[in-house]
Amino acid sequence: MRAAVLHGNADLRVEEVADPEIGEGELLVRVAYSGVCGSDVPRLIHNGAHFYPLVLGHEFSGTVVEVGTGIEHNLIGKKVACAPLVPIFEHPQSQRGNFALGKGYSFIGSRQSGGFAEYVVMPRLNAVLLDDSIDLLAGAFMEPLTVGLHAINIMDFRPGRTTAVVGMGTIGILLMQSAKLLGAGPICAFDVDPTKLELARTYGADTVVDSRDEAAVSAAIEAGGYEIVFETAGVPAAEILALKIAAGKGRVMYVGTPHVPLTLQPAEFEEINRKELTIQGSWMNYSAPFPGWEWTFGAEALGNNRIRLDGLIDRVLPLSQAGAVPELLLSKSVRGKIMLDATR
Ligand SMILES: [Zn+2]
Structure with missing residues (x-):
């Protein structure tokens, strides 16, 4: 089969590799679309891969084409999205339903072969069934969509609370729409x-604030701030802003992955004390029973076209042209998600 193989830093080559072998309890999925995730950027161009050679891709959709022994034959032909975590189910954290918190797990697309390929083999549990009517390009957004849903799932989320989402990248936009769908509001982006x-704004934010506009930020704080704040950017300015705009007794949920040190001035740290904030973090997108509510709810929301995705895609590249991805990322000209079409 054809795959985009990462051979070294910024060295992605489309080549013929051995077809994956299907084992007991596994499925063979023909990949339709595979998204390039923000977390793939360090793997692709900042020496961040666990090993080389490696086939990346953990945000993908496809169709089941073969099933291993012990798997229902009627799954053949079904549309699926990949839930990429392969947990150690015996781990004490997994036993408590915290599948992503136990060490030693595997991960399709970063620790084992992923979706930048024509075919992927995965355990049955990692294939999330999608409705027949779903567009597989939308299906490839299941993984980033469920990241926001997980943050909502693990916190004390109540409809009707004033909500802010800091960072309108893919995760932020999807989280904002999910929160709205689940009754949050009003929501400020x-x-x-x-x-x-x-x-x-087009996707449903009730208000929007340019974080650089100090007067607008102060006005938002003076108006009472937000009972729930999601931070999805993973950069210090956003991490600090999240503390500042939280209301008294508010909840600040950190979703973004940080890459640089964060320094808090005493007055900034004191936001936590003086407002009695509850600070929480969110990691990945899994809950019990595996892979969790995030995935069933996400599949339903996408299937019913309740999440808008059109403005999130920078371009759809044929898999055959995947070799261009590192250069595109290095050029910093990418405005949204690069999707690979694995059928071309
Ligand atoms: Zn991702």
């Missing part, structure tokens, strides 16, 4: 990019 704020 924060970002430093006016284009993204415009997109947020």
